[in-house]
Structures are given as C-alpha cells and as structure tokens.
Amino acid sequence: MSDKITEHLFQGSLRYVQGTSAFRNAPKYLSVLGKAPLVICDSETFTTAGREFIATLERAGFEVGYAEFVEGNPIKEIDRLATLARDYRVEFIIGLGASEALDCAKVIAQTHHLPLASIPTTAATDAPCSAVSYAPNGPFDHYSFSTKNPNVLLVDTSIIAKSPARYLASEIGDAIAIHLEAQSSRRNASPWKGLTAEVVSAIGDKCQETLFKYGKLAYEANKAHAVTPAFEAVVEANTLLSRLSFESGGVAAAHSIHNGLSVIPALHGLLHGEKVAFGVVVQLVLLNAPPSELDKYITFLLSVDLPVTFELLGIPNVSDEDLRAVSKLACSRGETIWTMDIGNSITEDKVFHAIKGADAAGREHIRRTNRPKTKL
Template identity: 45%
Template sequence: AKQQQCDVIIASGGGKAIDTVKAVAAGINAATVIVPTIASSDAPCSAMSVIYKEDGTIEKFFIPPKNPDLVLVDTGIIAHSPVRMLVAGMGDALATWVEADAASQSGARNPARGQSTTAALTLARLCFDILMEYGLQAKIANERQAVTPALEKVVEANILLSGLGFESGGVAAAHSLQDGLNMLEECHGFYHGEKIGFLTLVQMVLEGRPKDLLQQVFTF
C-alpha cells in the first residue's frame, strides 16, 4: 500500500480483515473505508485493532489516531451471512451496556482514557434494549435470508451502537476475562462475540445484578 502510494484503503470482510486494514491505513496515514460482510462484532466502527500472534493469542491492542472514515453496511449482504455470525455479534453487543454501566459506576476510564458521558451510556443502553426486543426476530430473519426492520435494528446495534458504546463508555470484566480465555487453545474455535456473550453473564453474576435482569439476559 505504501509503495503504491494509496490514500484510501478498503476493508471488506470480518473483524480480522477490518482490524488489519485499520492498522495498515494508520501506518501510511491513509483514509479507511470499512465494508463489513458480517455483523459479528463492533470492529467496523471501532478505532481499535487487535493484533494476534500466530498461535491465535492476542499480542497487543493497537489504537490508531482516528476511527474509520467511512463504514458502509449492506444489510442485504448481512442477511445472507451465516446466522452464527449475527448471533456472535449480539453476544459482543450484549456486553456494551453491562460493561459501560460497570465502568461508569467504578469511575474507570474508557479506551480513549476519558470518562464516559451520559450520551455514551444512553447509546449503550439503547444497544441492550434493541437486542432484548428485536434479537430473536433478527435471528429468524437471518435464517430466512430476509431484510426486515428487526434485522436492520440489530445490525445497527451490533456494529454502530456497540462500537460507540464501548469506546465511549468503557469495558469491564467480560472483555478482561475474554483476554484470558483467548490464551486457551480450546477456546480458539469460538468467535469473539460468543465468548463475550457468555462472559457478560459471568460479569453480571459477579456483580450481583438484580434477579429480574439476570433472568432477562439468561433467557435471551
């Protein structure tokens, strides 16, 4: 890309392809265009890139100076993607409000080293509420390869609201525990969102969240 003097780099695919392009673009000061073909995480809107070692464990987190310049999502493509990917994205998005709320209560800083705002927490909560109300409908739509209002809302939650929510609100136990699980080879076959979805439940139990909220999330 540097030899060709590229001023724009486009990523099309999933999280690893997207994170690779974000890191490369930052290295040559190029604009970044993200065209996700799955809604399995909030990577498209996030500035952060996860750098992996060859054995699948995390080497480091690289944070470029800015977020992607353009994120273009075609829900027609998402509707034809594997259902497991969409569900994994819901698992990742599920953590957004739970972790942002915990970070806010403890005074922890977000990835940009700032304090979360009311707007960030509101977006994170909206992400959670959309999943609770439309998640199952979106999964059914994906199974039928149909673009529906529910699918549109959940794709927005998985990609946009989760990205804004976690970067502005902060993360907590769920993502920290995931970094630990990632050291285990037995966990390499699971997608990021699948691990985060489970670990969000773990975090909620550790926090002693209200039983009605726990039941709602466990049922989901």
C-alpha cells in the same frame, strides 16, 4: 498539568451508511476520500463480494488496487500490505470482509496517514466502526488503539444477511455486553482516557433496548437470509450503537473473561462474541446482580444460541487448573476488568469462583426452564 482525568469524552465516526443498496451506491459515499483506493480483503470475500464491489467502483471511474489479505499471521500481513499501499501510491484504504482484514486495513491506513473506509461483510464484530484493533491468535495478546476511526463505514445489509446467522448472534453477544460493561465502569476512563459522556449512556440504553426487543427476530430472519426491519435495527445496534458505547464508555469484565478463555485451545474456534456472551454471565455473577437481572440476560443469550455454560462452550469437563489460568489472564495487568467501579475488590480467586458460578447459573436456568441444549 494534572494526570487526573476530569474530561468527559465521546468518540465518534465521520459517516455511517447502512442499507440494502449500500454496495451499489458506494461510489457516491467513497468519492469524498479520493478516486484511487487500495481494497484489502481475503480471497473468499473477493469471490463472494469483492470482485463485483471493485467493478462497481471502476465503472464509476475509480482506479482500484486490490491486495489479498492472507489469514494466519496478521503482523506479517500488515508489513507486506503496508509496503503494497506505499508502492501503489493510493489515496485511501478500503477494508472489506471480516474483522481480521478490517483490522489490517485500519493499521495500514494509520501507518500511511490515509483515509479509511471499512466495509464489513458479516455482522460478527463492531470492529469496522471502531478505532481499536485486536490481536486474536492463540492466547490473547493485546488491543491496538488507532488514532482515529474509519472515515466511512458502509454496511450493505443484503450482503450481511447472506452470512451465517451465527455471526449475527456473536455480535449480539458482544454488543449486549458493552452497555453492561460501560455502566459498571462509569467512574473510570474509556480506552481514550476520558470519562464517559452522558450521551454514551443514552446510546447504550438504546442499543440494549433494540437487542432485547429485536435480537431474536433478527436472528431468525438471518437464518432465512431475509432483510427485515428487525434485522436492520439489530445490525445498526451491533455495528454502530455498540461501537459508540464501547469506544466512548469502555469495556470491563466480560471482555477480560473473553481474553482469559483464550488460554484454552479448545475454544480457539469460537467467535469473539460467543466468548464475550459467557463473560456477560460471569460479570453479572461477579457484580452479585439480582436474580431477575441474571435470569433476563441468560434467557436472552440462550434465545440466540449463545453459550452460558461450560458445556455450551464446548468444554464440559474443563478443569479447575484451566479455569485458574483463565482467571489469571483475565486479571493480568492492564486488563479491562480493572476499570470496573469494584476493581479494587477484585482478585483472581473471586474471578475463578465467578466463572464457576456463571456455569452453575446457566445450568440451573436450563434445568428450570427445560430448555434444549444447543451446542456451538
């Protein structure tokens, strides 16, 4: 049997539900998984959404167990909650809340071979729809690839609209990167070790089109906690379309730069997509993208208050030594930067200079357009 990858792959979810009444109608969509779920969420999410969500299920005849996810030590939490899931003898797992709780639920469902429903309460990540978990504490540690996607992804846009607009912008930054990354890695394998199917490019094109067309409108709507058609379209692009493109097409330099930036303690408070957004500019510089393309992306990222310079990241005086450390981690063995079609020509030094070039491009754009600086 040859190790050469020749198959084209598309990795998809089973059921995606989005709308302003998704919470209220959850029993209808979750009953196919069983009637005895374990809901995993943090205490804040339980207060703002979880208590009412569980009550909705119980009114529909579900026997619901609840386990509080405590942030800070995800490995310890996974072990603790996996034991709870076994003791409860549940029929399926529900992850409710933000990315860490959803990732934890994903791992527990896989551990016990149980169905999984992911229910995000912010638009800050496409993690709820994917089969990938991410270990985010401190410097980047690793990705964990699950054997399957969630069986049900339920997105209530009335809940999402109540979360800070910064979360939506962060996921826009992540989503805008993914098609760009997939396009630069077409000759290499996705995370599932398959070549990119043609449908993935079409999905990625639609995702990009939606974000460029409606991203700014959705961001402003979110600030007003308004669920508009533009907001609905961008939530779908962020959560579903970007995930289908990412998981079937893979990621590249932008996400490696995100991982590299994790070596700088001052950036640990930034959201995932905020660092990926800067990585988008770095990847474009690394690819020697035409000035018009670079300008297009920088203009868009700034329109939703995403960082394109060191100053906007919050590290205006970052040292070359720190940037060398960023490039070293971004180019470490197994990083996604090596999946790019130009992977054989990439070096740590080239990445270091691309990082500095991205900052220079962002500063020049802001100077030329007289755009006010919006720090995170």
